[in-house]
Amino acid sequence: MRLLFVLNRMAHVRHFDRAVKILADRGHEICLASQDDELDVPAVLAKHPRITSTAAARNRGDDWTAAAAMLRRTRDYIRYLHPRYASAGLLRHRAFEKMVGAVSDRAESMGPEWSELLLRMPKPEQKRIDALLAKLETAIPCDPDIEAFVAAQRPDAIVLSPMVGIGFTQADFVKSARALGIPSGLLVFSWDNLSNKGLIHEMPDRVFVWNDIQAREAVKLHKCPTDRLVVTGAPRFDEFFEMKPSTTHEDFCRMGRLDMTRPIITYLCSSKFVAAAEQTFVAQWISELRRSPDPMLSGSNLIIRPHPAGGKGWHGPDAFDLRWPRIGEKATVSRPFADERTIVMNSPMQNADAILFDTVYHSAGVVGLNTSAEIEAAIVGRPVFTIVDRNARGQEGTLHFHYLLRSQGGHVERAADFDEHRAQLSAALAGRYDRSQITAFVERFVRPRGLNVAVAPIVADAIEALAANSRQATGLHASPIPTSSH
Amino acid sequence: MRLLFQLPRTNVLRHFDSVVLALANDGHDITIATPGRSNDWPLPEAVRSHPRVTCRTCPEVREDEWKDAATDFRTIVDCGHYLESPFFESEKLRDRAFRTLAQTLTGERSRHLSARCPSCGTKIVDGDFGGLRPALGEQASSRLKKLAALIEKAIPSDPGRERFLQDERPDVVLVSPLVRFGSEQADWVKSARALGIPVGFPVFSWDNLTTKGIVHVDPDCVFVWNAVQKREATEYYGIPAERVVITGAPRFDLFIALTPSVERDEYCRKFSFDRSAPIVTYLCSSEFVAGHEVAFVEKWIETIRRDDRLASCNILIRPHPRSVRQWADVDVARFSRVAVAMSRILNADQSLYDALHHSAAVVGLNTSAQIEAGILGKPVFTLLAEGFEHGQQGTLHFHYLLKEQGGFVEMARDLDEHMDHLAGALRGAVDVDGIRQAVERFIRPHGWDQPATPILAEAICNLAPARPSTVRRWFSAR
Numbered sequence: 001m002r003l004l005f006v007l008n009r010m011a012h013v014r015h016f017d018r019a020v021k022i023l024a025d026r027g028h029e030i031c032l033a034s035q036d037d038e039l040d041v042p043a044v045l046a047k048h049p050r051i052t053s054t055a056a057a058r059n060r061g062d063d064w065t066a067a068a069a070m071l072r073r074t075r076d077y078i079r080y081l082h083p084r085y086a087s088a089g090l091l092r093h094r095a096f097e098k099m100v101g102a103v104s105d106r107a108e109s110m111g112p113e114w115s116e117l118l119l120r121m122p123k124p125e126q127k128r129i130d131a132l133l134a135k136l137e138t139a140i141p142c143d144p145d146i147e148a149f150v151a152a153q154r155p156d157a158i159v160l161s162p163m164v165g166i167g168f169t170q171a172d173f174v175k176s177a178r179a180l181g182i183p184s185g186l187l188v189f190s191w192d193n194l195s196n197k198g199l200i201h202e203m204p205d206r207v208f209v210w211n212d213i214q215a216r217e218a219v220k221l222h223k224c225p226t227d228r229l230v231v232t233g234a235p236r237f238d239e240f241f242e243m244k245p246s247t248t249h250e251d252f253c254r255m256g257r258l259d260m261t262r263p264i265i266t267y268l269c270s271s272k273f274v275a276a277a278e279q280t281f282v283a284q285w286i287s288e289l290r291r292s293p294d295p296m297l298s299g300s301n302l303i304i305r306p307h308p309a310g311g312k313g314w315h316g317p318d319a320f321d322l323r324w325p326r327i328g329e330k331a332t333v334s335r336p337f338a339d340e341r342t343i344v345m346n347s348p349m350q351n352a353d354a355i356l357f358d359t360v361y362h363s364a365g366v367v368g369l370n371t372s373a374e375i376e377a378a379i380v381g382r383p384v385f386t387i388v389d390r391n392a393r394g395q396e397g398t399l400h401f402h403y404l405l406r407s408q409g410g411h412v413e414r415a416a417d418f419d420e421h422r423a424q425l426s427a428a429l430a431g432r433y434d435r436s437q438i439t440a441f442v443e444r445f446v447r448p449r450g451l452n453v454a455v456a457p458i459v460a461d462a463i464e465a466l467a468a469n470s471r472q473a474t475g476l477h478a479s480p481i482p483t484s485s486h
Numbered sequence: 487m488r489l490l491f492q493l494p495r496t497n498v499l500r501h502f503d504s505v506v507l508a509l510a511n512d513g514h515d516i517t518i519a520t521p522g523r524s525n526d527w528p529l530p531e532a533v534r535s536h537p538r539v540t541c542r543t544c545p546e547v548r549e550d551e552w553k554d555a556a557t558d559f560r561t562i563v564d565c566g567h568y569l570e571s572p573f574f575e576s577e578k579l580r581d582r583a584f585r586t587l588a589q590t591l592t593g594e595r596s597r598h599l600s601a602r603c604p605s606c607g608t609k610i611v612d613g614d615f616g617g618l619r620p621a622l623g624e625q626a627s628s629r630l631k632k633l634a635a636l637i638e639k640a641i642p643s644d645p646g647r648e649r650f651l652q653d654e655r656p657d658v659v660l661v662s663p664l665v666r667f668g669s670e671q672a673d674w675v676k677s678a679r680a681l682g683i684p685v686g687f688p689v690f691s692w693d694n695l696t697t698k699g700i701v702h703v704d705p706d707c708v709f710v711w712n713a714v715q716k717r718e719a720t721e722y723y724g725i726p727a728e729r730v731v732i733t734g735a736p737r738f739d740l741f742i743a744l745t746p747s748v749e750r751d752e753y754c755r756k757f758s759f760d761r762s763a764p765i766v767t768y769l770c771s772s773e774f775v776a777g778h779e780v781a782f783v784e785k786w787i788e789t790i791r792r793d794d795r796l797a798s799c800n801i802l803i804r805p806h807p808r809s810v811r812q813w814a815d816v817d818v819a820r821f822s823r824v825a826v827a828m829s830r831i832l833n834a835d836q837s838l839y840d841a842l843h844h845s846a847a848v849v850g851l852n853t854s855a856q857i858e859a860g861i862l863g864k865p866v867f868t869l870l871a872e873g874f875e876h877g878q879q880g881t882l883h884f885h886y887l888l889k890e891q892g893g894f895v896e897m898a899r900d901l902d903e904h905m906d907h908l909a910g911a912l913r914g915a916v917d918v919d920g921i922r923q924a925v926e927r928f929i930r931p932h933g934w935d936q937p938a939t940p941i942l943a944e945a946i947c948n949l950a951p952a953r954p955s956t957v958r959r960w961f962s963a964r
Binding site: 063064066067070071100103104105110111113114115116117118120121122124125128129131132135136139140141 | 551552554555558559591592593595596601602603604605610618621622623625626629630632633636637640641
């Protein structure tokens with residue numbers, strides 16, 4: 001079979017590269033079509049003879065280009081008026097800004113407060129406007145260029161990701177695929193994707209979700225018919241599950257110049273979008289921990305791991321690079337906080353980060369405001385904590401933050417203030433935390449088909465089924481398929 | 487020929503009944519298609535009983551899944567129309583458009599759109615939302631217009647309407663007033679065009695192209711009263727000039743043909759007027775234009791009574807036919823020689839004719855009856871009245887009748903100037919020819935002795951294709 005993956009950026013393949021490789025290994029022709037003109041296939045897939053790449057259009061090429069953007073961004077904004085997003089001012093503002101940007105060249109002239117203008121619009125009216133916009137979406141025709149592109153690829157199925165970024169145009173690929181009788185599937189890129197981005201404007205034939213929470217989101221927030229849902233688990237963590245530490249505790253402490261007699265607490269920074277001024281918060285967090293009456297906590301080693309997308313600006317002038325044993329990746333370490341037992345350490349790795357694995361593995365507790373690495377910490381079995389930072393508008397003001405909380409069936413212990421946070425950390429350092437809760441969360445959230453069942457093969461099976469059903473149903477694409485020109 | 491008039495209510499026919507009769511008398515078969523509401527007016531006897539006229543109930547709303555969406559979308563587009571030049575100052579019209587949107591979106595549960603300004607907390611209601619437009623800039627305006635045009639083009643023809651038209655097999659479809667907010671009549675135009683049936687849009691009234699919604703789907707031909715409306719159709723709605731035909735206003739043909747039904751002495755006796763004193767008639771405006779007008783009119787009467795030049799005149803108040811209720815309990819007995827003459831007749835009203843005929847001068851804020859007064863060559867006056875700005879200067883059509891815009895209505899900036907105007911008129915300083923010429927340009931641009939009815943009737947017939955429509959051909963082939 002021939003499978004076309006349409007990615008907003010080539011880098012997005014990292015969250016399901018194993019599934020892609022499995023499909024190629026099974027003999028399927030894979031074409032990775034990237035909308036960012038990046039044709040270099042990631043190293044793990046690059047040498048495979050049945051994986052090729054091509055450039056896909058960033059946008060429509062017809063009269064509807066601007067119009068489609070306006071309609072979709074408006075609908076994306078309207079979703080954030082719903083009461084469930086009442087405290088999601090940050091998400092609402094981002095959607096508003098993108099909407100105004102699509103309509104006007106003066107997005108900057110309207111302050112963020114204007115995104116709240118329609119916030120009190122009653123639900124029935126919101127529903128009606130959404131229904132109108134959904135109906136108008138059906139009026140948007142297939143883009144001839146995109147349709148020609150998809151037709152030329154002659155895929156048995158088209159798989160898209162992430163699709164839901166505000167302003168992304170992958171809905172047009174679904175539209176064209178549907179018009180051509182080619183089945184389509186959305187691989188949900190990450191845990192926050194269905195609740196804090198845009199809507200799925202053209203529903204693919206299948207939506208591959210991580211877990212029951214995302215399945216519920218797909219139905220409730222995106223009106224996805226239940227029969228289009230396939231719960232696969234999160235393939236992006238398969239490699240992480242298989243990891244073993246590359247360092248002993250002693251080696252790790254020596255490399256980071258940490259006191260190996262003291263426990264380690266790792267702080268996982270969030271994205272800039274979630275926490276715009278996290279450095280200030282981290283400085284406060286360090287000093288609050290140092291004030292703990294528990295000497296174990298006040299004297300612990302603290303590792304600050306900047307978010308992979310925002311490492312710059314964290315390190316001090318004393319920064320030095322390390323080559324990580326066995327894997328050879330680079331890590332950068334420094335002590336910018338004038339605290340002898342606090343280091344900042346990060347690596348450029350974005351996925352299956354062995355340095356993150358070792359860092360979490362050697363930690364007694366992990367702290368974060370709202371970031372995906374909290375999930376990795378759970379996979380390693382470490383207790384994870386969060387503390388409310390009122391300045392981090394992307395923390396409590398997002399839906400996905402709550403999914404990880406223990407009170408919602410997750411694994412993250414939330415503290416309302418530093419007293420509570422210190423008490424939670426002290427307990428963790430003393431080994432008092434619920435390991436079974438962490439395991440249960442990982443199974444439910446990341447591997448719903450079984451903790452020991454890898455997800456990538458499940459995703460590969462689901463994509464095969466999508467394509468095979470189409471062949472059986474329509475008899476389309478049965479003719480010999482030319483090899484990719486790329 | 488088979489002609490189909492599609493109207494939302496039977497009362498719309500009052501502006502075209504003479505045309506329907508002319509066409510029927512010429513041997514054409516006419517269908518009056520309305521949704522058949524229970525409170526519809528009965529059609530005039532002459533129309534109803536004509537052997538070539540048939541009335542049919544037609545679908546009111548789309549039957550497909552675009553039913554709500556098309557209406558909602560068009561209502562939003564209509565609101566956008568009032569954010570554009572030349573409607574920046576038209577607050578009242580903008581308010582009404584947004585109110586209609588609120589009612590549409592809420593299924594009549596709410597009458598207003600409202601929010602709090604996130605910056606200062608001020609309440610933003612209805613047309614105030616238009617204040618956001620400048621922040622978006624010109625580019626937004628053109629992008630949104632393009633978006634609206636693309637969407638309208640993409641809305642499919644309604645299958646229910648198509649079936650109705652296929653059943654009726656008309657050679658020409660006429661729709662009016664077409665420009666109601668969120669107009670469902672746009673779907674009649676769409677379906678007729680989809681079937682290859684020519685569609686004509688006779689404009690209902692003088693204010694229709696500047697106070698209502700837009701023409702969402704272009705008909706094949708727009709029949710307008712005059713050059714002003716032709717400019718409106720082309721400039722504001724983008725209708726190609728070659729699709730606009732100036733016919734004049736058939737609704738006044740019957741009025742022009744009227745003669746006084748009563749002598750002046752008898753008329754004065756009826757209202758206890760002093761027959762030796764002139765009559766000044768005040769024509770009330772619609773509630774939309776003037777709201778509650780009684781207090782203003784009373785003040786106007788008092789001012790006249792204080793003016794030595796005018797104090798002795800008789801004053802006749804003509805409430806607007808649709809707003810008689812606000813006058814029901816008004817007692818004008820405290821003023822001598824003042825009477826209120828109520829009438830609910832909206833067209834070719836003999837009582838209006840008589841009132842105007844016996845008047846020396848006519849006053850109104852902004853109302854169609856000013857045109858009837860002009861037809862009779864009467865001097866017509868208006869004054870800029872505090873509290874009524876939005877219904878006067880805030881509309882475009884108000885300006886069309888003004889002398890300084892080539893019309894015949896003399897505008898005063900205040901009551902003093904207005905009293906001077908009235909005093910001059912009562913002295914006989916009236917340019918009757920000037921008034922007639924202006925009225926002629928407005929309602930009979932082809933000449934005073936050229937009634938608009940046959941002109942419009944002929945223009946409708948000209949719209950029929952040389953070859954029968956697709957529907958006709960299809961039926962002929964069966």
